[in-house]
Amino acid sequence: xxxxxxxxxxxxxxxxAGWSAFVVALLVVCALAPVLNLVVPEGSLFHMSDYAxxxxxxxxxxxxxxxxxxxxxxxxxxxSLGHGLFFALGGYAMGMYLMRQIGRDGNYxxxxxxxxxxxxxxxxxxxxxxxxxxxxxxxxxxxVPGIVAFVFGYFAFRSRIKGVYFSIIxxxxxxxxxxxxxxxxxGFGGNNGFTDFKRIIGIAIATPNxxxxxxxxxxxxxxxxxxxxRWLVASKYGRVLQAIRDAESRVMFSGYNPIGYKLSIWVISxxxxxxxxxxxxxxxxxxxxxxMSPANSIEIAIWTAVGGRASxxxxxxxxxxxxGAKSWLTVTAPEYWLYFxxxxxxxxxxxxxxxxxxxxxxxxKGGEK
Amino acid sequence: xxxLLVFLAVLVAAPVHALTAEEALAMxxxxxxxxxxxxxxxxxxxxERTAAFIQAMxxxxxxxxxxxxxxxVRDDKGFDPVTGAEMPVPEDAEDVVTNNxxxxxxxxxxxxxxxxxxxxxxxxxxxxxxxxxxxxxRLPLIEKAWAAEANPALKAQLGIVxxxxxxxxxxxxxxxxxxxxxxxxxxxxxxxxxxERIRSEPDSEVKSVLEASLVTVEAKLAWGxxxxxxxxxxxxxxxxxxxxxxxxxxYGLMGVINMAHGELMMIxxxxxxxxxxxxxxxxxxxxxxxxxxxxxxxxMASALMGALLERSVIRFLYxxxxxxxxxxxxxxxxxxxxxxxxxxxxxxxxxxxxxxxGGVAVMANLQLPWNRIIIIGFAFAVxxxxxxxxxxxxLGLFVRGVTQNRxxxxxxxxxxxxxxxxxxxxxxxxxxxxxxALSQIGNVGPDLGQGYIxxxxxxxxxxxxxxxxxxxxxALGLGVLNKFLEGWAGAVLAKIxxxxxxxxxxxxxPQGIFAMKGRSxxx
Numbered sequence: 001x002x003x004x005x006x007x008x009x010x011x012x013x014x015x016x017a018g019w020s021a022f023v024v025a026l027l028v029v030c031a032l033a034p035v036l037n038l039v040v041p042e043g044s045l046f047h048m049s050d051y052a053x054x055x056x057x058x059x060x061x062x063x064x065x066x067x068x069x070x071x072x073x074x075x076x077x078x079x080s081l082g083h084g085l086f087f088a089l090g091g092y093a094m095g096m097y098l099m100r101q102i103g104r105d106g107n108y109x110x111x112x113x114x115x116x117x118x119x120x121x122x123x124x125x126x127x128x129x130x131x132x133x134x135x136x137x138x139x140x141x142x143x144v145p146g147i148v149a150f151v152f153g154y155f156a157f158r159s160r161i162k163g164v165y166f167s168i169i170x171x172x173x174x175x176x177x178x179x180x181x182x183x184x185x186x187g188f189g190g191n192n193g194f195t196d197f198k199r200i201i202g203i204a205i206a207t208p209n210x211x212x213x214x215x216x217x218x219x220x221x222x223x224x225x226x227x228x229x230r231w232l233v234a235s236k237y238g239r240v241l242q243a244i245r246d247a248e249s250r251v252m253f254s255g256y257n258p259i260g261y262k263l264s265i266w267v268i269s270x271x272x273x274x275x276x277x278x279x280x281x282x283x284x285x286x287x288x289x290x291x292m293s294p295a296n297s298i299e300i301a302i303w304t305a306v307g308g309r310a311s312x313x314x315x316x317x318x319x320x321x322x323x324g325a326k327s328w329l330t331v332t333a334p335e336y337w338l339y340f341x342x343x344x345x346x347x348x349x350x351x352x353x354x355x356x357x358x359x360x361x362x363x364x365k366g367g368e369k
Numbered sequence: 370x371x372x373l374l375v376f377l378a379v380l381v382a383a384p385v386h387a388l389t390a391e392e393a394l395a396m397x398x399x400x401x402x403x404x405x406x407x408x409x410x411x412x413x414x415x416x417e418r419t420a421a422f423i424q425a426m427x428x429x430x431x432x433x434x435x436x437x438x439x440x441x442v443r444d445d446k447g448f449d450p451v452t453g454a455e456m457p458v459p460e461d462a463e464d465v466v467t468n469n470x471x472x473x474x475x476x477x478x479x480x481x482x483x484x485x486x487x488x489x490x491x492x493x494x495x496x497x498x499x500x501x502x503x504x505x506x507r508l509p510l511i512e513k514a515w516a517a518e519a520n521p522a523l524k525a526q527l528g529i530v531x532x533x534x535x536x537x538x539x540x541x542x543x544x545x546x547x548x549x550x551x552x553x554x555x556x557x558x559x560x561x562x563x564x565e566r567i568r569s570e571p572d573s574e575v576k577s578v579l580e581a582s583l584v585t586v587e588a589k590l591a592w593g594x595x596x597x598x599x600x601x602x603x604x605x606x607x608x609x610x611x612x613x614x615x616x617x618x619x620y621g622l623m624g625v626i627n628m629a630h631g632e633l634m635m636i637x638x639x640x641x642x643x644x645x646x647x648x649x650x651x652x653x654x655x656x657x658x659x660x661x662x663x664x665x666x667x668x669m670a671s672a673l674m675g676a677l678l679e680r681s682v683i684r685f686l687y688x689x690x691x692x693x694x695x696x697x698x699x700x701x702x703x704x705x706x707x708x709x710x711x712x713x714x715x716x717x718x719x720x721x722x723x724x725x726x727g728g729v730a731v732m733a734n735l736q737l738p739w740n741r742i743i744i745i746g747f748a749f750a751v752x753x754x755x756x757x758x759x760x761x762x763x764l765g766l767f768v769r770g771v772t773q774n775r776x777x778x779x780x781x782x783x784x785x786x787x788x789x790x791x792x793x794x795x796x797x798x799x800x801x802x803x804x805x806a807l808s809q810i811g812n813v814g815p816d817l818g819q820g821y822i823x824x825x826x827x828x829x830x831x832x833x834x835x836x837x838x839x840x841x842x843x844a845l846g847l848g849v850l851n852k853f854l855e856g857w858a859g860a861v862l863a864k865i866x867x868x869x870x871x872x873x874x875x876x877x878x879p880q881g882i883f884a885m886k887g888r889s890x891x892x
Contacts, residue, residue, distance in 0.1 A: 155872075155873075164690045164694065165875065167691065167694060168626075171826075172827065172868045175868065179865055294823070335706070335709075339702075343699065344699065349693075350686070
């Protein structure tokens with residue numbers, strides 16, 4: 001008796017249409033947006049306002065987080081409620097550098113950041129040693145969330161904490177970190193965090209040109225991460241991840257050790273969030289411990305869920321839909337925003353398990369039949 | 370004031386030394402230092418007129434013509450402080466200005482006089498006031514009171530006050546004796562007295578006795594502190610227990626991750642607030658008993674909300690824990706906003722009924738507030754009620770049956786969907802009870818539940834899912850651990866330490882303290 005083993009065809013990274021869409025997105029971010037913002041005169045129909053640049057830049061940072069969440073939740077089946085911590089850690093690493101860049105232009109005209117003068121500290125605490133070097137800061141943005149995630153993930157996955165248990169202890173983790181960062185003694189500015197940034201690598205931070213550069217950088221980062229994630233999930237590694245999501249014990253029986261896979265994707269996802277946080281802080285101009293509140297982390301999950309899990313374009317779309325709605329609703333009808341967000345949580349989980357992207361796919365398939 | 374005069378009638382043994390007009394004037398006018406001296410001198414040999422005059426000064430009822438005479442003014446009529454006879458107050462009389470220092474001296478002087486009151490309670494209060502304030506000038510009066518005191522407990526306390534006053538004596542032997550006597554005290558104010566004296570004591574022998582006494586007193590105080598930390602730990606534990614008991618049903622037995630549990634508590638707290646308002650409006654006479662009526666109302670309000678949630682959202686998500694988590698989080702956001710819309714974003718005030726205020730003094734530095742004690746009792750009553758419900762009633766049997774084996778329970782004719790609703794409503798109702806209890810000790814606001822939800826899940830996870838006993842141990846253990854760490858490291862660091870402890874603990878025992886064994890462990 002012989003059985004024929006059919007291997008699924010190797011997934012392509014992007015289809016021809018996908019590549020063209022990608023190139024269009026690249027052009028929009030790198031060429032169209034700067035031109036519309038900086039060249040087209042204000043008042044023109046096609047002018048992109050500074051507010052829009054700031055908003056879209058911010059949402060692109062969120063989209064990176066949603067993408068990271070999708071890798072760990074959508075593709076590996078591990079729901080993290082602590083990704084806000086990694087986002088904030090990246091943000092704080094960048095914030096420390098930006099605080100040092102203020103130099104003596106602060107309110108107290110001191111070499112130390114204002115809040116330290118206020119606390120009557122005479123010298124920088126040890127963890128600020130590298131904060132005046134941009135290169136070291138870039139390293140820290142990757143290393144700090146990465147190491148924290150590695151240590152936490154190693155212990156969690158080693159003792160096979162799964163499912164909801166894992167979600168709850170990640171939530172406890174970010175909650176504990178938030179309490180810690182709220183303290184003045186930890187040297188992160190207490191509940192005010194860092195703000196009042198003046199310049200980045202010696203260039204004034206609030207000018208339209210710098211903002212545009214940051215915007216383009218964020219856009220490139222988002223597109224880069226998208227391609228990277230696409231490559232990751234199409235690879236053999238990515239398929240093992242999905243197998244872990246669907247049937248972890250079967251993966252183990254097939255001779256794979258899931259810990260290495262889970263741990264590596266967990267760390268990658270955390271680093272992506274850290275990078276997003278580092279891009280977010282100079283654009284928004286503030287970082288404080290409330291970024292670590294459990295509510296923020298769980299919001300990342302809803303961006304991913306709204307857009308559609310296990311489709312990489314989904315989380316990006318979701319981040320834009322939810323945050324777009326947020327910035328519109330919190331201005332026009334602030335009291336209804338939480339009703340809307342709450343309803344979104346309920347309706348998406350009940351009726352749209354595959355999110356907006358899933359809905360579109362379904363409609364398209366229906367049309368073809 | 371009449372009362373005070375009656376107390377002073379007891380002062381039979383006092384050497385008859387009537388208040389003179391000069392003394393009254395010296396107490397009422399001039400520099401503070403001179404006035405205080407005059408006051409202390411007068412108190413040491415007081416008669417009832419002196420007491421009445423000091424009381425009048427405490428009541429700001431004294432006017433004075435500087436250099437001439439002082440008057441007591443009551444109900445716009447002037448009285449002579451010496452004779453007590455009514456007399457007109459001259460136009461140029463000034464109000465006596467009593468600064469804070471002077472007022473403190475007057476209060477202790479009055480307390481010293483009250484040491485002779487008939488009523489034990491008044492004497493006890495007077496002793497308490499004098500505890501931190503005793504100095505050598507009061508000694509004669511304290512000695513007299515001490516000799517006359519009949520109540521042994523009060524006599525012991527007064528002895529400590531006397532010893533504290535003796536410390537200021539010029540006689541070395543007396544100081545030594547006083548230092549030894551003070552070792553018998555367990556009052557925090559004694560520690561301050563000793564510390565102060567050690568700083569100023571010139572004689573090294575006395576100093577060493579003082580230090581020895583200080584060690585004894587501190588050891589006693591440490592016991593009070595330790596017991597106090599234990600009590601507040603149990604109190605926090607009982608609150609965690611109330612919060613976690615509801616979760617033990619919805620999460621532990623049914624497996625529903627209910628992130629809106631905290632908001633169900635909030636509903637219970639607001640229900641209590643509403644009942645309070647109704648009592649204030651319609652039954653002000655029975656206001657003290659509003660809480661008794663609020664308990665069932667809070668339970669029903671949260672239980673109905675729970676049943677509604679289960680029917681409308683949660684039942685579609687059984688077996689999908691992560692989705693349940695997100696959906697219930699959405700519910701919690703909406704409930705919070707709902708409460709903000711109805712009651713406003715500010716905290717609302719919920720008052721303790723009078724029988725819950727105050728407390729029991731167990732040791733000098735250990736007072737157990739009634740509201741905490743009642744909540745501890747309430748938590749255990751709810752625990753017992755729930756244990757009875759789950760293990761002895763038909764509903765409990767069905768709940769256990771459905772959670773252990775749903776298809777078989779269904780085959781036996783149990784309406785499993787209805788049991789799910791009942792069980793969820795029960796868990797929600799207990800959350801409401803927790804909210805009702807919390808309204809008595811904390812703020813009632815829209816984010817009341819947020820602060821407890823992480824803790825509550827920690828308790829359930831630590832105790833082991835589906836285990837009532839585990840929940841109890843975990844709640845009390847976490848409460849006590851938290852309070853002891855707080856004493857060491859401050860509230861925030863203690864909280865962080867506890868969270869880290871739980872994270873590490875779950876590494877070692879992923880199933881909690883009491884792991885389920887046997888078949889149901891796989892479910």
